[in-house]
Structures are given as structure tokens and as C-alpha cells.
Amino acid sequence: LISSMFAKKSLTSVIKNALGWRPKQASVVILPRSFAEDFEKFCQANNGALPLLYRSKPGEWKPPPPSAGLDIRNDGPQYKKYEFGSCTDNLTSLEGYSEQLKDMVVFYLDCSISPKEAMQKVGIPIRNKESHHSMAIYKTAVPCSTVGRFCCPLVVTMMLIPKDKLETVLHDVYLTRGLQGEPVHIGCPDLLGIEDRSKPDYGEPIMLQPGDVPVFWASELTSLEAVSSCRSPLAFTSCPGCAVVIDQKDKSIQVSHPGEVPEVHCISQNPLQYSITSSSSVQKIRELENIIARDPGIKHLFNKDELLKASLSLSHARSVLITTGFPTHFTHDPPEETDGPPGAIAVAAILQALEKEVAIVVDERAMSLHRKIIEDSVNQGVLKTTIPLLSYQGQEIGSAFMFLCKDGDPNSPRFDHLVAIERSGRAADGNYYNARKVNIKHLVDPIDDLFLAAQKIPRISSTGIGDGGNELGMGKVKTSVKKYIKNGDVIACDVEADFAVIAGVSNWGGYALACALYLLNMSDIHGRYLRKAVGLPTTSSRAAAWAQALPSIIKEEKMMKILVQHQVRSGVTGNVGMEVDGLPFHGIHAEMIQQLIDVTTM
CATH class of the missing domain: 3.30.2040.10 (PSTPO5379-like domain)
Incomplete structure (x- = not known):
């Protein structure tokens, strides 16, 4: 009888398994x-x-x-x-x-x-x-x-x-x-x-x-x-x-794409934090990184996967502070160059679409200029809404902690991530230099102090985007800057960021970072990890809003015209016109933007 019962149970199991x-x-x-x-x-x-x-x-x-x-x-x-x-x-x-x-x-x-x-x-x-x-x-x-x-x-x-x-x-x-x-x-x-x-x-x-x-x-x-x-x-x-x-x-396994697998990357050691995204997203972000780093003049500064780690870290951030502004043209008013603000606005636009808090901090003397740039960007449809504009002059000991944290408490940071895009960086001697070794310290507020303070606040990460080694955040590659960049022994920035994104033109790094954030958030694997498997998946309307926030030739052309209107000059030539670092927008920069978008959306 017992044998008969076991036989029936076994047969039932076989039938169930056969039926799935x-x-x-x-x-x-x-x-x-x-x-x-x-x-x-x-x-x-x-x-x-x-x-x-x-x-x-x-x-x-x-x-x-x-x-x-x-x-x-x-x-x-x-x-x-x-x-x-x-x-x-x-x-x-x-x-x-x-x-x-x-x-x-x-x-x-x-x-x-x-x-x-x-x-x-x-x-x-x-x-x-x-x-x-x-x-x-x-x-x-x-x-x-x-x-x-x-x-x-x-x-x-x-x-x-x-x-x-x-x-x-x-x-x-x-x-x-x-x-x-x-x-x-x-x-x-x-x-x-x-x-x-x-x-x-x-x-x-x-x-x-x-x-x-x-x-x-x-x-x-x-x-x-x-x-x-x-x-x-x-x-x-x-x-x-x-x-x-x-x-x-049995139901079919829910995967984002056939053959897709997750990749795990460490984005912080203090506190220890890993992120997950899809292998296809990683592959595309690496393509973006290679595209913006083709300039042979910066190959010795390049470190693989800095763009990937920076974008993963930013994707987890709730509130982001961006800084830009390199007053290389010290004899003109304004002294700023066309490299930096477009990249900063491009990153801000995608962060806005991802519903993160965004603010921009610039030199006090340049507040009026950047306020006009932001207003015009909103009016021209480059930005969806305005961005809070801040200044930091660091007049007292502990000012950086008070600026970054509520009541100066490192356990209550106001920002999770700092981003510097073509921002003049402090050299080892405490001065700020343009590429020709001219000291422009009198035009620069000590925003570097915020990045130095962030190194002591566990929950704030930082990214620096640069193209010459004298930009804020490039302290991470200063040994290579001193060895391979002209005047590097003097101009090299001494202040590190957690991630150093190197690009032929810093704006390109900003465009690539915006594209990388889009790719990550379009990944089912990364999206589920971000929301901790609670809440609903990304809707088509949200995905469409992210796509609208991506850089484009049309939007970046509008940005260049805004800068020209405000007499902002090309970094290399000093020309007021549609060029960045001496390279024409129509042709070089427009082609770069299209390459980045093609990799991102195909």
C-alpha cells in the first residue's frame, strides 16, 4: 500500500513537470x-x-x-x-x-x-x-x-x-x-x-x-x-x-534583452557601494568614452571606464552640484570661454529629466553672465526649467562644509555628487593657470575647496571633466599632466575628483556624460536596481522625456549662439563666433554630437 502511494505521488510529479x-x-x-x-x-x-x-x-x-x-x-x-x-x-x-x-x-x-x-x-x-x-x-x-x-x-x-x-x-x-x-x-x-x-x-x-x-x-x-x-x-x-x-x-524569465547579463561595478569605497547595469549599456558607454578621447594630445591622461563609473555614481545621486567657468581671456569682459557652459547645461538638462535636484555654482563676478545663459537656455528650449545659481567665496574656515552640508554636518549633505566641467583648477602652488602659464587667480573663486571638502564627506562623490590637465578634478591624473602636457609642471591641477573624464574638448565630455546617464536609465537591469525593486518600471512618457533632454546638434547650436550673443570667446583663438577651442561648430563639434547620439540611440 505504501509503495503504491509513493508510486502514485511520483507519477503525479512526473506529469506536473512534463506540463511545466x-x-x-x-x-x-x-x-x-x-x-x-x-x-x-x-x-x-x-x-x-x-x-x-x-x-x-x-x-x-x-x-x-x-x-x-x-x-x-x-x-x-x-x-x-x-x-x-x-x-x-x-x-x-x-x-x-x-x-x-x-x-x-x-x-x-x-x-x-x-x-x-x-x-x-x-x-x-x-x-x-x-x-x-x-x-x-x-x-x-x-x-x-x-x-x-x-x-x-x-x-x-x-x-x-x-x-x-x-x-x-x-x-x-x-x-x-x-x-x-x-x-x-x-x-x-x-x-x-x-x-x-x-x-x-x-x-x-x-x-x-x-x-x-x-x-x-x-x-x-x-x-x-x-x-x-x-x-x-x-x-x-x-x-x-x-x-x-x-x-x-513556469513563466519565461523576465530579462531586458535576450542574452543580456548584468555587470557589477564598484562606484565608491567609502561608503562601499556597487552598481549594476546591463552589459549592452556598458559597451555603449565605453564607445562614448573612446569617441570623446580620440584627440592624441590627451591619450596619456586617459583612464578606462571613468565615464562609466562617473555616470553610474551620478545615476544614484539625488542632488547634484555642477560648476564650470574658465576665465582664460583675462584681458576681456567676460573672460570666459565657450568650452564648459554648453557641457554643463547638457548634463543639467538630463539630470532635470531624471528628476534630480540640480544647482550650478560659479564665480561671483560671473553670476550675471551665467544667469543670462541659463535664462536664454530655458527660453530657447535647451533647458526645461531654470536652475538655481550659487556662488562660493570661502571666506571662513569651515565654509565648504557649511555650503555642502546642512548645518555643516557631514551626515547631512545637501548634494550627493559634484561635477566640474572645464572649470579652472588650483595648481600645487595655490594659483590658477591657463594653458599659457598665465596666473588668473584674481578671477577665480575657491570652488576647489568644495571638492576638497567632499573628499572628507563619505556620501558625496565627484567628477571632473577636462581636456588639458589644468581643470578642476584633474588632480587625479596630475602625474601624467606634468609629464606629457606642455607647461604641465606649472599648470597641473592639484585637486582630485573621484572620477576624471578626459575628452578632446570638455564640452564633449559633458555631452557623453548626458548620453551615458540616458543609457543607464533606459536599462531595465539598472532601473530595477535603482528603484530597489519597488515602485513601477519606467513608463514610455518618462523615457520620451529623457530622450528629449539628450544633447542634439540643434540644441547645441542654440547654446553656441547664446554664448556668442554674450561675447563669450573661443578658448584657443579668442574669437567671438561659432567655435570652441579653435574648432568650428559646424563640422567638428556638430559631427561629434551626432556620433554620440548615434551610439546612444541605435
Whole structure:
């Protein structure tokens, strides 16, 4: 008889597998009918944390067919009981609540998503085996997308993966689970609002070993926070670690493109932070970087993937401060050149479209000029809306920290990223030099101090874009500048940025950075990682707005005409006209813009 039972069970499994049905572990949420519609929408809006497998009808207590015919009221997992948002009891069954359950709905949430198998494949041991906990689970400060009465933070599972095996594990998880298997954060727990890694909200702490990287996945235990937030008079959830097994038809893996794989890149060491994007985005951004760096005069300054890392870091930023302005023509009024402002405006335009806060800081004496440039850019349709214009003169000790942080507190930065585009940079002797070794310090405010202060504020990153080595941020490549650039031993900027983007003309670096940001945000892989798998994917209208914000020949021609109108001169020749660094706009610069756009949009 027993043999016959096992034979029937085995045959049933074979038939299910042949038909594409697979067993999945599911956690359970039980809510009154009046809450069911909103909770289903809440799951759909936050499907990374709450992947909904099935919603029952009121009073339906068996899992969906062809699952085993258990009754989850009595044969199911252990439950938590909630009353008006508070957990009031732990139950071994729901017997005794038959009358209330008649008008309640059961939700089954997939809790089988785990990187454990991928970790075991590459020989990573599962920690805390003796206590049956291999993962620590935390509430975060990341808000889920609100629906009706459901409003709660994201809950995440943390696992530790050795740095040298990180990409291998993530590739395996992605290829077997698609976008659903991607982590939501890699790096410092503080960036998720987790204040103490040693005190998880569920499970037990995992000991960090040398070379380990904390990796976080969205957890279905977010459902417990959601149930608590809605303050239903009565609700039940399965206890953490308890699940039912239901059979589900295999769905095709959701990937951004066939054959696409995620790439992982470290964008900060303090705090530790990684980003993820698609391999196709990385390939295109590298093409952009190669295009803008073709000038043989700068080849010795070039470092691979600075554009990629800068754009990834900027993509994660909430608020960005841009600076530009190189008063190389010290005998003219204004002394600024045509290289710098167009690139700065191009970056600002895409950041605006990505709904980030943007401000520009310039020399006090040039405020009027840049205010007119911004106003004309808005009127001409180059910018969607105006940009706050700031000045910084650093008259007191600690001014930079007060400028960058609320009340000078490094834990409360006003900006996440600083960008300098063709901005005069301070040399080792404290002066500022143009390419001909002329000291122009009297025309330059100490905006370099902001970049120096940012190096001491963990949550602020910086990018410098330059073409000659005397621009702010080029301190990162100053050894090469001194060796290979004419007058480099004198003019080399001494102030570093985290990322140094080298271009034949600095404006080109700004255009490329704008294009790179567009490519990243159009990637499903990167987009899901950015939003921590909560909220809805990018809509077609948002994607169209991003495309409209890209640089174009028409917009950049308008920018050049605005600069000519305000008597801004070409850097090399000093001419007032449609040229940058002595190169004509029609032909050289227009062709460069078109090449960058072709790579970006094809």
C-alpha cells in the first residue's frame, strides 16, 4: 500500500513537470475582502518584494490547483495574528476563526527566490548553519510604493559574498531568475538606512569575513510590514521561515534583452557601494568614452571606464552640484570661454529629466553672465526649467562644509555628487593657470575647496571633466599632466575628483556624460536596481522625456549662439563666433554630437 502511494505521488510529479508545473515555496497573507483589492495592487506596484503567485476567492482555503489538497487553516504553516496593525498572537493553526475567515482572502507570495544555490555552485559556504539561519533580514528606510492604506518600508535579506565571486553569483542568479533574482543593493548597509548590521529584525547576524561584500535582496517579509501598516481589524500572515508549497506554471524569465547579463561595478569605497547595469549599456558607454578621447594630445591622461563609473555614481545621486567657468581671456569682459557652459547645461538638462535636484555654482563676478545663459537656455528650449545659481567665496574656515552640508554636518549633505566641467583648477602652488602659464587667480573663486571638502564627506562623490590637465578634478591624473602636457609642471591641477573624464574638448565630455546617464536609465537591469525593486518600471512618457533632454546638434547650436550673443570667446583663438577651442561648430563639434547620439540611440 505504501509503495503504491509513493508510486502514485511520483507519477503525479512526473506529469506536473512534463506540463511545466513546478513547486514553489510561498508565504501567506490573509486579509478581509475589503482590503484585498488594495493589497493586490500594492503587490503589483512592489513586485520585487512581493511577487504575487495567487489570490484566492473569499473562503477558499486550498492552494491553487494542481497543488496538493491541503487546507491551509489546519495543515498550513504557523501564523501571526494581527489586530489593528499590532501582532497579538502566534498560532499553530487558524482553527477557531472559521466565522471571520469566511469573508477573508488568501494571498500566496513567492518566497523561493534565493541566491543560495548559486552561492553553493561556486563553493561559498552558507553561514550560521548550526542555527538554521543563513540570512539576516532588516527593515530599511526605503519606502515601498504606497497603495491605499498600505504604506511601509522595504524589508531586505542580506547575504555575504566574497568580492572575487560576486559577479559569478549574480550572473547565475540572473540567468535562472531573471530580473526577479537581482539584488536591490550591494555595499554599505547604511545606504539602505540600516543603522546596525549586528541587529537584524529577523534571523541572526552573520559575521563579516575579510573580502566579503554585503548583498541585499528584497524580502517577502515586507508583507508583514504592509499588513501592520494597513491596520486591518484582523489579519494573518505565515510566520517567517514557514511556507506552503504550491505548484505554479513556469513563466519565461523576465530579462531586458535576450542574452543580456548584468555587470557589477564598484562606484565608491567609502561608503562601499556597487552598481549594476546591463552589459549592452556598458559597451555603449565605453564607445562614448573612446569617441570623446580620440584627440592624441590627451591619450596619456586617459583612464578606462571613468565615464562609466562617473555616470553610474551620478545615476544614484539625488542632488547634484555642477560648476564650470574658465576665465582664460583675462584681458576681456567676460573672460570666459565657450568650452564648459554648453557641457554643463547638457548634463543639467538630463539630470532635470531624471528628476534630480540640480544647482550650478560659479564665480561671483560671473553670476550675471551665467544667469543670462541659463535664462536664454530655458527660453530657447535647451533647458526645461531654470536652475538655481550659487556662488562660493570661502571666506571662513569651515565654509565648504557649511555650503555642502546642512548645518555643516557631514551626515547631512545637501548634494550627493559634484561635477566640474572645464572649470579652472588650483595648481600645487595655490594659483590658477591657463594653458599659457598665465596666473588668473584674481578671477577665480575657491570652488576647489568644495571638492576638497567632499573628499572628507563619505556620501558625496565627484567628477571632473577636462581636456588639458589644468581643470578642476584633474588632480587625479596630475602625474601624467606634468609629464606629457606642455607647461604641465606649472599648470597641473592639484585637486582630485573621484572620477576624471578626459575628452578632446570638455564640452564633449559633458555631452557623453548626458548620453551615458540616458543609457543607464533606459536599462531595465539598472532601473530595477535603482528603484530597489519597488515602485513601477519606467513608463514610455518618462523615457520620451529623457530622450528629449539628450544633447542634439540643434540644441547645441542654440547654446553656441547664446554664448556668442554674450561675447563669450573661443578658448584657443579668442574669437567671438561659432567655435570652441579653435574648432568650428559646424563640422567638428556638430559631427561629434551626432556620433554620440548615434551610439546612444541605435
